[in-house]
Amino acid sequence: MSIKYIATSKLPTPWGVFAMHGFEDTATGKEHVALTFGQLDPTQPMLGRIHSECLTGDALFSLRCDCGFQLQAAMQNVAEKGQGFLLYLRQEGRGIGLLNKIRAYELQDAGANTVEANLQLGFEADMRKYDMILPMLEKIGVTKVRLMTNNPRKVTAMQDAGIEVVERIPLQVGKNRYNESYLKTKSTELGHMMSEYHFHDE
Numbered sequence: 193m194s195i196k197y198i199a200t201s202k203l204p205t206p207w208g209v210f211a212m213h214g215f216e217d218t219a220t221g222k223e224h225v226a227l228t229f230g231q232l233d234p235t236q237p238m239l240g241r242i243h244s245e246c247l248t249g250d251a252l253f254s255l256r257c258d259c260g261f262q263l264q265a266a267m268q269n270v271a272e273k274g275q276g277f278l279l280y281l282r283q284e285g286r287g288i289g290l291l292n293k294i295r296a297y298e299l300q301d302a303g304a305n306t307v308e309a310n311l312q313l314g315f316e317a318d319m320r321k322y323d324m325i326l327p328m329l330e331k332i333g334v335t336k337v338r339l340m341t342n343n344p345r346k347v348t349a350m351q352d353a354g355i356e357v358v359e360r361i362p363l364q365v366g367k368n369r370y371n372e373s374y375l376k377t378k379s380t381e382l383g384h385m386m387s388e389y390h391f392h393d394e
């Protein structure tokens with residue numbers, strides 16, 4: 193496996209002090225991060241999230257998607273629980289990278305939806321791989337999870353990696369007028385479970 197653990201430090205946040213564990217994927221050069229909160233017990237199901245990088249949503253306050261809202265809600269939920277984890281995976285733009293995501297946004301500004309834009313650029317709708325999660329979870333001591341996600345592919349990816357998903361917890365936050373059709377496309381074309389959202393033309 194090409195995932196190499198590098199170092200651990202404290203990460204103070206508005207919700208509490210996390211521990212931040214850095215990993216290097218020596219095959220791709222990608223630098224991934226695992227956050228943990230509290231003392232993790234590998235025998236217990238752990239509240240957590242697998243979060244894919246979204247520079248625009250996570251760091252630049254974009255309202256085009258729900259990523260930043262989900263990131264904050266997940267970190268807050270984990271801190272309130274007193275125990276849990278978040279894997280921050282550097283697979284920007286569902287794996288196509290930042291500049292290609294901006295190309296995809298350009299096509300979306302001209303009328304394509306999020307899936308059509310990827311396809312027009314010659315990519316699959318979702319290019320993410322999840323082979324880094326098992327070594328990362330092994331290192332931080334997680335074997336069973338209560339996973340905060342609306343994405344059934346993440347649940348399958350975890351199960352395929354041998355991690356027991358004891359529960360899927362919906363994470364439906366941040367809907368606004370700029371991301372409503374994006375969220376709807378995720379629900380109708382990418383299979384996301386968005387039951388708590390109601391879309392305008394339904």
Ligand SMILES: Nc1nc2c(ncn2[C@@H]2O[C@H](COP(=O)(O)OP(=O)(O)OP(=O)(O)O)[C@@H](O)[C@H]2O)c(=O)[nH]1
Binds near residue numbers: 341342
């Ligand atoms: N190609 C592309 N990627 C996007 C677009 N909008 C957001 N993304 C990326 O989609 C990914 C969303 O990842 P996550 O927050 O883990 O969410 P998810 O896989 O939809 O599943 P949840 O766990 O339900 O949030 C990030 O990598 C974003 O950069 C878009 O319009 N096009």
Ligand SMILES: [Zn+2]
Binds near residue numbers: 246248250257
């Ligand atoms: Zn996003």
